[in-house]
Amino acid sequence: MSLPNPTPSARAVVTGASSGIGEALAMDLASRGHSLILVARRGEVMESLAETLRAEHGVEVEVRACDLSDRDARAALVTEITGREISVLCNNAGIATFGPVADLDAAYERAQVELNAVAVHDLTLAVLPGMLKRKSGAILMVGSAAGNMPIPHNATYAATKAFVNTFSESLRGELKGSGVSVTLLAPGPVRTEEPDPADASIVDRLVPDFLWISSEYTAKVSLDGLAENKMRVVPGIISKAMSVAGQYSPRAVVAPIVGTFYKKLGS
Numbered sequence: 181m182s183l184p185n186p187t188p189s190a191r192a193v194v195t196g197a198s199s200g201i202g203e204a205l206a207m208d209l210a211s212r213g214h215s216l217i218l219v220a221r222r223g224e225v226m227e228s229l230a231e232t233l234r235a236e237h238g239v240e241v242e243v244r245a246c247d248l249s250d251r252d253a254r255a256a257l258v259t260e261i262t263g264r265e266i267s268v269l270c271n272n273a274g275i276a277t278f279g280p281v282a283d284l285d286a287a288y289e290r291a292q293v294e295l296n297a298v299a300v301h302d303l304t305l306a307v308l309p310g311m312l313k314r315k316s317g318a319i320l321m322v323g324s325a326a327g328n329m330p331i332p333h334n335a336t337y338a339a340t341k342a343f344v345n346t347f348s349e350s351l352r353g354e355l356k357g358s359g360v361s362v363t364l365l366a367p368g369p370v371r372t373e374e375p376d377p378a379d380a381s382i383v384d385r386l387v388p389d390f391l392w393i394s395s396e397y398t399a400k401v402s403l404d405g406l407a408e409n410k411m412r413v414v415p416g417i418i419s420k421a422m423s424v425a426g427q428y429s430p431r432a433v434v435a436p437i438v439g440t441f442y443k444k445l446g447s
């Protein structure tokens with residue numbers, strides 16, 4: 181199995197564990213018997229999740245409230261996990277912005293690069309030496325179908341996810357036979373919470389309910405994919421369609437079509 185067996189001393193790290201896909205990954209890992217380190221900014225939300233997971237699954241759950249886009253805050257976490265027995269790393273935390281980069285808040289765009297790309301790189305480099313020494317480890321990289329194509333009006337997000345997608349699949353090639361596996365999750369839209377009908381986004385309004393996939397389903401197929409040592413997990417019909425369009429269509433053709441759709445998201 182490429183997902184290491186849980187042990188009392190090992191920890192699975194999940195970033196972005198306070199909501200959405202990350203929360204679902206934490207719940208699924210705990211149900212598989214893995215003790216956890218939960219990372220996000222909202223410590224109190226994670227403490228409440230930790231309490232539930234300890235009670236329901238009898239696992240150890242540690243909480244680290246950390247702004248991963250802040251280099252100093254991140255450095256402390258990097259130092260800690262470098263010295264810990266980390267069996268699984270789920271690089272999940274991420275944010276997205278919509279609209280022309282020139283009109284968006286520059287500091288927030290930089291924070292997005294730090295969180296979506298640089299933190300992923302930092303945390304991976306922190307756990308790799310220990311995993312390689314133990315000849316055991318599993319890394320789930322949460323990229324996106326958006327990382328397969330140029331997306332005007334979502335430029336910083338698409339570029340950071342292109343980094344994650346390529347880093348994941350490149351690193352995987354380097355680690356073949358090492359006992360450490362890397363799987364990329366590259367989803368399209370995942371419904372992480374029920375939309376308020378009065379305030380539904382254009383994506384919520386355009387995509388019919390049956391085409392949406394849930395955080396719980398996404399977490400399950402991702403961890404199954406990690407256990408099966410899959411290169412890439414692309415859950416759901418929309419994700420698969422976006423993946424094919426992004427990978428096999430000329431980028432010059434795709435960019436203006438996707439850009440028109442994302443322009444509406446930005447407005």
Ligand SMILES: NC(=O)c1ccc[n+]([C@@H]2O[C@H](COP(=O)([O-])OP(=O)(O)OC[C@H]3O[C@@H](n4cnc5c(N)ncnc54)[C@H](OP(=O)(O)O)[C@@H]3O)[C@@H](O)[C@H]2O)c1
Pocket residue numbers: 195196197198199200201202219220221222223246247248249250272273274275276295322323324325366367368369370371372
């Ligand atoms: N949902 C989708 O449709 C979709 C599609 C493709 C890819 N993805 C990717 O899947 C991942 C999870 O997305 P999601 O939809 O589950 O998002 P979400 O519900 O908004 O969750 C994002 C998580 O990241 C954490 N986070 C945000 N900023 C952070 C920071 N500066 N430092 C530490 N943690 C931070 C948030 O916690 P705090 O606010 O407590 O910090 C939260 O736990 C992201 O990488 C996203 O790009 C999502």
